[in-house]
Amino acid sequence: MGSTERIRNVAQRVAKWHGAGHQVIVVPSAMSGETNRLLGLAKEISSQPSPRELDMLASTGEQVSVALLAMALQALGKDAVSYAGWQVPVLTDSSHTKARIRSIESSRVQRDLDAGKIVIITGFQGIDEHGNITTLGRGGSDTSAVAVAAAMKAQECLIYTDVDGVYTTDPRVVPEARRLNTVTFEEMLEMASLGSKVLQIRSVEFAGNYRMPTRVLSSLTDPLIPLEEEARSGTLISFEEDTKMEQATITGIAFSRDEAKITVMGVPDRPGIAYQILGPVALANIEVDMIIQNQSVEGRTDFTFTVPRGDYARALETLDSSVKAHIGAANIIGDTKVSKVSVVGVGMRSHVGIASQMFRTLSEEGINIQMISTSEIKISVLIDEKYMELAVRALHKAFGLETA
C-alpha cells in the first residue's frame, strides 16, 4: 500500500466486494517504502542486527497498514476490525526473518465475519510458540494472504499487485510479452521459483497445498470499476488443467538474474558425498537450486550447485570452514555472474523436442550453456548473465509466445 490516498482506494475496493454480499478478509502489506525505512533504521544502529529484533521492528509496518485500513473502511461506514498476526493467531516456526506458517486459528476471524465485519490481518508476520513475533521475509504478505484464505476456506484469494497479471515473460525484457488469463498451479510454481517476481514462491506453494484458486490482479485500476469486470481481470492460478483455455506448448519464459555458481573440485566419488557438501549449506538456511555432479575421473569428481547470489559469500564460507577439509576436496571455485533462464509449460509433457528447440535457439545466438536442469514442465539453463536478456527474447520468439 502506498500513501493514505492509496489506503482509501483499497478501502473503496474492499467495500465494493463487501457491499456485493461477500465476506471479506484483507491482508495488506506495509505502506510503500515503510519496510525499507525500518530496516534502514536498524542498519544505522547495527551492522548485524539480531533477527528476532529485526522481526520486532519490521512487523510494525504492516500493523500500521491494518489500523489505517480499518479506519478507512470505518470512514466508509463499514464495520471493520484489524488484527496483528499474533492476535489471530498466525502460528509460525521460530526462523526469524524467514519464518514459515504452521497454522492459522480461524475462530475469532470467523466470528467477526459472521457478524458482518470486514477483517483486516497483518501480512508478513506471525508468532512462534514462545510468543515471539516472527516475519516471513520479503513478499511474505502474499503468503499470508493465501494462507489466511486457505484457513478460512475462502472461495478465491485475490492478490492485488503492481502488475495486472502473469505474463509469458517479463515485459520489461520482451515488450511483446502477453498476459495469461490462466496458468496452472504447477506452471505458476515454476514461474515464481524461477524468478517471475509476481508472486512469492511460498504463496504459490500454499495455494497449491490447499488448492486455493488465486487471482493475481492490478491494484492500480480504478477501485470503482464494475465488480464483474474486476472479478475476471488479471491471471487466475487454476487447479483444473483441462479448463485451461490456452493450450500452447510453452506457457512462459522465466528467468532469475541473481544466481551464483559454486563448484567443489576434486571430490572423492563415494556415497554420501552430496549430503556432506549440501547438508551444512542447508543448515545455514541457504537454498540450493541446480545441482550437477560430473562423471568421476580416477575416483574424483566435481560437484557444482547454484545459490541465490546474496547467499554466495556465506555459502563459500560454510564450505571453507566445515566441508572442504572434512571431505578432502581439492579446491572450491565460484562464479557470481550467472543467470538462469527457463521455459515452462504443462504442454511440454506431451510434446517432444522442446529441449532441442531451446538448445538450438540459444546456440544460434552464440550463448553457451553452463548447466542444465529439467522437470516435467520446465527446462532451465544457467548462462553468463550478460546474455540473459538476449536468451529470453530469443526463446520468447522461438516458442511463438507473443501470438499464442
Next chain:
Amino acid sequence: MGSTERIRNVAQRVAKWHGAGHQVIVVPSAMSGETNRLLGLAKEISSQPSPRELDMLASTGEQVSVALLAMALQALGKDAVSYAGWQVPVLTDSSHTKARIRSIESSRVQRDLDAGKIVIITGFQGIDEHGNITTLGRGGSDTSAVAVAAAMKAQECLIYTDVDGVYTTDPRVVPEARRLNTVTFEEMLEMASLGSKVLQIRSVEFAGNYRMPTRVLSSLTDPLIPLEEEARSGTLISFEEDTKMEQATITGIAFSRDEAKITVMGVPDRPGIAYQILGPVALANIEVDMIIQNQSVEGRTDFTFTVPRGDYARALETLDSSVKAHIGAANIIGDTKVSKVSVVGVGMRSHVGIASQMFRTLSEEGINIQMISTSEIKISVLIDEKYMELAVRALHKAFGLETA
C-alpha cells in the same frame, strides 16, 4: 527517544548501569515525532478514527524503539531482548487510548534478568482481556516505567526526560525557578496533576501506590558521566517526609493553562443533583477537576466545575443532550479562557496563613479569583488565563522560592 544517534546514547547509558552490576529494565518511549506522525496518518484517513484502531496504530511507535534499542545494546556486546506490552504481558482495562494498567506479569522478565539480559519493554501500551492492544494515552511511557519497576520490585525507577528535574515552577515562566533535590510523593502528585509536565499524573500515582522511589533526571547529559554523579542527579520523589532536605513552607507553584469552566445554572437544590450532572460527564471519560456549588437561592443553585479545555465541547454536548432537560436546569454557560494556579507544599500543613498570603499576593496584582479549591498540601485558584504568568511569577516571589 530521538534519532538513532539518540538511541545509541541511551544504549550507552543503559550499558553503564548494567556494567556496574545492576539488573536493568528499560521502558523507552517512541522516537521523537513518531507518535505524531502516526496520528497524522490516522487524521488523513478519518476525522473520527476508532480508538481501538488508533491504539493498534500508535503502539507501533514504541515497538520500533524497543527493537532498535535492543539492537543498539547488542551492538555494544550486551545481551538484550525486547518485548511489546502484550508479550510481557502488561494487562490493562479496555479503555482504548486511555487504558489503565491492571497487572504486569513478572516471570518472563525476571527469567531474562536472572540470565543476565537487559530487558526492554514498550512503554505506553498493554493488552486487554480480549487480546486487543491498548494504549495509556500521552505520556504513558512514564506510567509504564513506574508500573514495571513496581511489578519487578526495582530499587529505583529512573525517568529520563528532557528536563533535569522538578522545579519550583516552570522556568520558562519564572527564570528564577530552582531545581528541587527531593519532593515528597504527595507534592509531586499535586505538581503533576496541576500541570507540571515533568511526569504524567498516573506515573506518580503508581509510584505512590507501590512506594516506588522514582527519580526524574535528564536524558541530555553525556551518557558516560560517572555513575555516582548520575545516580544523585535530578529530583528524587521520596516517601520519607523526614528525610526531606528542604523544609520550605511551599515547595512549588504549579499551573495548568488549558482549563475550561462550565456552569449549570438554575439547578434544583436537592440530593443527588451533583451525581446527575457529573455522572454522564464521567461516563464520557472526561475528567472533572474543581467543583463548586453555590448556596441555593429559592431552591435553585448554580453548579460549576472545570474540565480539560480539550474536553470542553464534548462535556457541553453531554450536558445538553442528557442532563439539562432531565434535571430541569435553566441554562448552561462556559468559559474556555481560564487557567489554574496552585501553591503546593507539605510544609503547608503546619503553617497557617498560606491561603491568606496567596490571596493577598493575587489581589495586589489585581487578579480576580474565580474559583478556589484546597487540599491538605495545596491551594488552587482559577483565574483569567491572561493573568496566569503574572500570578505564577508573583507567587513564586512572594513565597521566596528562588532562594529557599
